[in-house]
Amino acid sequence: MKSEKEKMLSGELYNPLDSQLCRERDRCRDLCLLLNATREDQKEERRRLLAELFGKETDAWIQPPFFCDYGTNIVLGAKVFFNFNCVVLDVAPVTIGSNVLFGPSVQIYTATHPVNAVERRKWLESAKPITIGSDVWVGGGAIICPGVTIGNRSVIGAGSVITRDIPSDVIAVGNPARVIRALPPEASESA
Numbered sequence: 537m538k539s540e541k542e543k544m545l546s547g548e549l550y551n552p553l554d555s556q557l558c559r560e561r562d563r564c565r566d567l568c569l570l571l572n573a574t575r576e577d578q579k580e581e582r583r584r585l586l587a588e589l590f591g592k593e594t595d596a597w598i599q600p601p602f603f604c605d606y607g608t609n610i611v612l613g614a615k616v617f618f619n620f621n622c623v624v625l626d627v628a629p630v631t632i633g634s635n636v637l638f639g640p641s642v643q644i645y646t647a648t649h650p651v652n653a654v655e656r657r658k659w660l661e662s663a664k665p666i667t668i669g670s671d672v673w674v675g676g677g678a679i680i681c682p683g684v685t686i687g688n689r690s691v692i693g694a695g696s697v698i699t700r701d702i703p704s705d706v707i708a709v710g711n712p713a714r715v716i717r718a719l720p721p722e723a724s725e726s727a
Contacts, residue, residue: 544627545609549650549660564589564607572600598622599640605647613670618642628663628682636668639676639694648682669704689719 538546540554551557567589574582587593589607596616602623604610609626613634620640624630628646646663650656664683668674672686675694686692687704696713706715 544663545629547628547662547664549662551659552661553659560606560608564604567607568601568603571598571602574600609646619676625663627661628665630665631667633668633670633672633688635671637673639674639678641677642674643679645680646682691719 540550543550571585591608594612596612598618599620604624604626606626609629611631616636618638622642624644625647649661667685669688671689674692677695678692680698684698686702689705690702691707693709696709697711699712702708705719707717708715
């Protein structure tokens with residue numbers, strides 16, 4: 537029999553009120569509160585809190601406030617920047633490449649719920665992983681929906697809602713986001 541956490545991580549319906557999951561979310565919220573209370577000059581404390589939050593050392597630059605569900609389901613490449621007020625619902629794995637920039641108030645949602653109202657009344661949820669390639673820039677206020685992959689070197693316009701995969705080397709904008717143009721070769725080759 538699978539635990540609720542195993543169901544959660546495999547994309548199955550699971551009970552989010554499971555005691556283990558509640559403890560892990562409480563731990564994460566406590567760490568986020570501590571992180572969000574730090575100042576810019578508390579670099580060592582921030583580094584320690586981020587390592588505890590993500591389960592490993594990172595050189596990520598995070599402008600508080602920052603919020604996530606578990607932290608340990610977020611895998612960061614080198615030199616990732618989150619601007620103020622970003623939220624990552626990391627119920628499923630969120631994999632982020634290197635040299636990725638997130639504008640303020642970017643929302644990354646792996647969590648999802650049944651479409652059928654009768655199913656939703658059971659208070660079960662599921663999740664789909666999100667992958668963001670390297671050298672990506674996500675503009676402020678963008679929302680990245682469950683199960684999406686964003687390719688390397690792409691740019692996501694501010695306020696865009698990403699509901700489907702975005703290929704590498706493009707600019708995508710809108711709600712729902714759509715590719716408006718490919719990036720010139722010199723832009724992608726210099727990365």
